[in-house]
Amino acid sequence: MPYQQKLVTVAGYTVLLLTAAIFLFVAAQAWPFFREQVDLSFFTGDRWLPVSSPPTFQIKGFLVSSFMITTMAVVLGCPIGILSAVSLAELLPRHVSVLLRSVFEMTAGIPSVVWGFLGLTVIAPFVARVFNLNTGLTGFSAGLVLSVMVLPTLVSLADEALRAVPREYAEASYALGTTRWQTIWRVIVPAARGGLVAAVLLAMGRAIGETMTVLMVAGGRLTTPGSIFEPMRPITALIAAEVTNAARHSEQYHALFAAGLVLFTITLAVNAIAAAVIGGKKEAG
Amino acid sequence: MVENKHKVSLTDISIFYGKLHVVKHVSVELPEKEITAIIGPSGSGKSTLLRSLNRMNDHISGMRITGEALIDNQNILANGVDVVMLRRKVGMVFQRPNPFPKSIYENVAYGPKLQGLRSKADLDIIVENSLRQAALWDEVKDRLHVSGFDLSGGQQQRLCIARSLAVGPEVLLMDEPASALDPAATAKIEELMLMLKRTLTVIVVTHNMQQAARVSDRTAFLLGGELVEYDATRKIFTTPQDKRTDDYISGKMG
Amino acid sequence: MRQSYTLPEMFLLGALGLALLPPLAAVLYIFVRAAAGISLEFIFAMPAQRGITGGILPAIVGTLWLLFGTTLVVLPVGVGAGVYLAEFAPRNRFTHLLEMALINLAGVPSVVFGLFGYAFFVLTLGFGSSLLSASLTLAIMTLPLVVTATREALHGVPGSFREASLALGATRWQAVSTVTLPCARSGILTGTLLALSRAAGDTACILITGAAFFLPRLPTSFMSRFMALPYHLYISATQLPGMPPERIWATAGVLLFLVLVMQVSATLWRERERRLKKW
Numbered sequence: 001m002p003y004q005q006k007l008v009t010v011a012g013y014t015v016l017l018l019t020a021a022i023f024l025f026v027a028a029q030a031w032p033f034f035r036e037q038v039d040l041s042f043f044t045g046d047r048w049l050p051v052s053s054p055p056t057f058q059i060k061g062f063l064v065s066s067f068m069i070t071t072m073a074v075v076l077g078c079p080i081g082i083l084s085a086v087s088l089a090e091l092l093p094r095h096v097s098v099l100l101r102s103v104f105e106m107t108a109g110i111p112s113v114v115w116g117f118l119g120l121t122v123i124a125p126f127v128a129r130v131f132n133l134n135t136g137l138t139g140f141s142a143g144l145v146l147s148v149m150v151l152p153t154l155v156s157l158a159d160e161a162l163r164a165v166p167r168e169y170a171e172a173s174y175a176l177g178t179t180r181w182q183t184i185w186r187v188i189v190p191a192a193r194g195g196l197v198a199a200v201l202l203a204m205g206r207a208i209g210e211t212m213t214v215l216m217v218a219g220g221r222l223t224t225p226g227s228i229f230e231p232m233r234p235i236t237a238l239i240a241a242e243v244t245n246a247a248r249h250s251e252q253y254h255a256l257f258a259a260g261l262v263l264f265t266i267t268l269a270v271n272a273i274a275a276a277v278i279g280g281k282k283e284a285g
Numbered sequence: 286m287v288e289n290k291h292k293v294s295l296t297d298i299s300i301f302y303g304k305l306h307v308v309k310h311v312s313v314e315l316p317e318k319e320i321t322a323i324i325g326p327s328g329s330g331k332s333t334l335l336r337s338l339n340r341m342n343d344h345i346s347g348m349r350i351t352g353e354a355l356i357d358n359q360n361i362l363a364n365g366v367d368v369v370m371l372r373r374k375v376g377m378v379f380q381r382p383n384p385f386p387k388s389i390y391e392n393v394a395y396g397p398k399l400q401g402l403r404s405k406a407d408l409d410i411i412v413e414n415s416l417r418q419a420a421l422w423d424e425v426k427d428r429l430h431v432s433g434f435d436l437s438g439g440q441q442q443r444l445c446i447a448r449s450l451a452v453g454p455e456v457l458l459m460d461e462p463a464s465a466l467d468p469a470a471t472a473k474i475e476e477l478m479l480m481l482k483r484t485l486t487v488i489v490v491t492h493n494m495q496q497a498a499r500v501s502d503r504t505a506f507l508l509g510g511e512l513v514e515y516d517a518t519r520k521i522f523t524t525p526q527d528k529r530t531d532d533y534i535s536g537k538m539g
Numbered sequence: 540m541r542q543s544y545t546l547p548e549m550f551l552l553g554a555l556g557l558a559l560l561p562p563l564a565a566v567l568y569i570f571v572r573a574a575a576g577i578s579l580e581f582i583f584a585m586p587a588q589r590g591i592t593g594g595i596l597p598a599i600v601g602t603l604w605l606l607f608g609t610t611l612v613v614l615p616v617g618v619g620a621g622v623y624l625a626e627f628a629p630r631n632r633f634t635h636l637l638e639m640a641l642i643n644l645a646g647v648p649s650v651v652f653g654l655f656g657y658a659f660f661v662l663t664l665g666f667g668s669s670l671l672s673a674s675l676t677l678a679i680m681t682l683p684l685v686v687t688a689t690r691e692a693l694h695g696v697p698g699s700f701r702e703a704s705l706a707l708g709a710t711r712w713q714a715v716s717t718v719t720l721p722c723a724r725s726g727i728l729t730g731t732l733l734a735l736s737r738a739a740g741d742t743a744c745i746l747i748t749g750a751a752f753f754l755p756r757l758p759t760s761f762m763s764r765f766m767a768l769p770y771h772l773y774i775s776a777t778q779l780p781g782m783p784p785e786r787i788w789a790t791a792g793v794l795l796f797l798v799l800v801m802q803v804s805a806t807l808w809r810e811r812e813r814r815l816k817k818w
Contacts, residue, residue, distance in 0.1 A: 001712075002712045005627060008620070008622045009623050011620040011623055012619070018640075018644070018682070022644075022651070079554070080557055080558050083554035087555040091552065102810075105806065107566075110565065111739075113742040113772050114565075116773070116776070117773075121776075151558050205646050209650070211742075212769075236648060236650045239654060240653070240747065243653075243654060260654045264648075271646040341702065344705070369708050369709070369710055372705065372708040376707070379702065379703065383697070385700060399708060400708070445703070452708055
């Protein structure tokens with residue numbers, strides 16, 4: 001085997017090694033925290049008090065915030081995203097679709113800190129006015145901005161799933177005298193179901209992991225929010241806001257890694273489910 | 286016909302893809318500097334057999350081959366065989382013209398350069414000779430540096446032949462070399478094959494029985510992976526010994 | 540042929556319009572608001588008075604350093620791994636595991652990469668808060684994108700090229716290095732450029748691994764702390780009450796411009812190659 005081939009093999013192994021290393025390393029930093037933790041209050045409690053004595057670290061509030069904002073982003077984003085994908089894949093002339101796909105790809109590149117800034121200066125004041133709130137820095141504003149941010153992922157994956165449906169299906173349907181509208185909803189969309197579900201899941205994964213927007217827009221209150229119109233802090237924002245202030249090997253440091261491990265595990269699970277949905281569909285087909 | 290010495294001899298060759306027995310116990314001896322045609326319906330194992338002669342099947346996972354294949358009395362299926370050296374000796378031309386997205390010159394110089402030849406003067410000579418041998422030189426000598434894709438389909442196929450010749454093979458395997466070409470381009474390829482056999486042993490897989498009849502000295506008829514009949518082409522096409530051969534060449538099958 | 544649409548189909552197209560409107564409006568609005576704050580001084584001068592006057596040169600240069608550092612690491616490793624997966628990886632359990640790792644790595648939130656980078660590069664390896672730590676972290680974040688782009692670009696090269704090369708007596712490595720890799724080159728480079736545009740805009744990673752808000756000097760080595768555009772935008776927008784708004788918009792405008800230039804040039808280049816390609 002020439003040495004170049006050995007080098008690329010090593011590079012390939014590196015990817016595997018790195019993924020394992022990241023997980024294990026984050027887990028190792030979280031371990032001292034979990035070792036001290038005898039009950040489930042980390043997940044079920046509402047108190048995050050890093051500087052009181054003794055300090056308390058409980059993340060229910062952050063998990064609930066992440067859940068609320070993600071749900072809102074996906075619920076708002078999905079219908080628009082999937083309908084857009086149907087337009088791109090089935091309705092528009094090819095060259096228009098090609099152009100619009102590039103536009104979507106470009107919007108995917110707008111940095112999240114820029115979205116956060118817009119949320120802060122444009123969306124939050126607007127939300128405060130419309131809903132008559134003291135502050136617009138709420139889960140609602142963050143969810144609104146996130147619903148726009150997940151669209152590129154959602155649209156491109158859904159579009160891909162729709163276009164992967166064999167053309168023969170559509171032709172067979174047209175040959176039976178159905179309209180384009182009927183063909184889309186009765187033949188193409190059902191055939192692409194697995195891919196569409198995976199697209200929604202992966203968009204959800206993105207929303208859960210999104211950090212800067214929620215850090216800037218969601219408001220940052222540390223307790224469990226009662227409604228989406230309250231200020232809140234999702235788990236990503238918690239980590240970004242506190243990790244560099246926590247002394248190494250302090251309890252707070254380990255607790256933040258524990259939170260990071262939870263976040264990591266959630267996104268891995270979402271990814272794994274999406275992969276299983278796609279994989280299952282392939283085997284069935 | 287004077288019998289040339291045997292260049293290639295196969296003994297009891299069987300090829301499997303997983304559990305599928307694609308080529309079954311084929312034994313045949315191919316004379317040097319002749320054209321042997323392998324004919325048979327689709328799926329009869331012709332291409333698989335051909336591709337085993339330069340070990341191109343090695344790259345298909347699940348492929349297994351048994352038996353003995355001698356080229357110049359060396360078993361090319363043995364474990365220690367250097368496939369790179371083998372492929373320099375046994376060239377191959379594919380069904381669809383597949384020039385690289387490089388210039389005509391670079392396409393032909395590709396093989397020699399792989400072997401480490403760097404001298405511009407030497408490469409120039411090899412490129413010219415190979416293109417002449419492939420009857421393409423006069424058509425392209427003024428535009429050696431345009432892309433191989435700018436040629437017509439027939440010219441592209443002759444470019445691919447020139448590219449193989451540049452490596453200096455002794456055997457040339459051709460896998461339905463004219464099936465993607467129009468009749469005029471096909472005629473040119475056939476004419477070229479007749480010139481090539483002055484220096485090379487040519488083995489051609491073809492779907493086209495007229496082609497086999499026109500160019501080959503010997504014909505092997507494969508059916509369902511079995512060698513049904515192998516003889517001088519003239520005999521195969523006039524007085525086949527096997528009923529199945531007769532059916533196939535008279536168009537009752539495949 | 541003129542397309543005609545029924546009423547419900549118009550509704551679908553409306554949804555598409557609704558999806559495209561916010562990002563396009565956002566880009567336009569930012570550039571309009573940024574115009575007031577952009578000047579030569581803003582771009583080419585050092586910051587003064589905690590960033591309230593002067594320019595943002597160190598943030599621009601810092602981001603370019605980050606991109607350079609990230610490229611240096613991610614290009615060889617990412618392209619190498621992509622080549623391995625597309626050309627050499629045997630079809631077995633191990634390769635399947637590798638593919639799964641790749642998919643999962645792509646789904647990891649950037650703040651988790653930041654967390655890892657902080658604990659591993661900054662603290663454990665002792666690189667401190669520096670360009671080095673941040674570049675390495677960004678390289679890991681962009682790695683799955685580069686690997687996937689490379690693998691897809693190589694899969695797009697017709698198998699007949701590879702076959703022809705092998706049949707001419709090339710070793711597997713020679714077939715890759717002389718034929719398939721050159722054919723896939725533009726796909727790999729555009730994919731890498733897109734991945735780097737992600738790195739240019741990422742904030743969560745560098746926030747944790749070493750960006751600083753006010754450093755009125757340019758970085759001198761990879762061990763330096765650094766300013767960077769996205770972090771600068773984050774701090775000026777959230778933590779500095781006295782910051783003149785037009786300066787914040789201008790920072791956002793410069794960042795967005797940099798990222799979009801990378802994106803658009805990658806897209807245009809890819810389309811051009813697609814048109815020129817003859818196979």
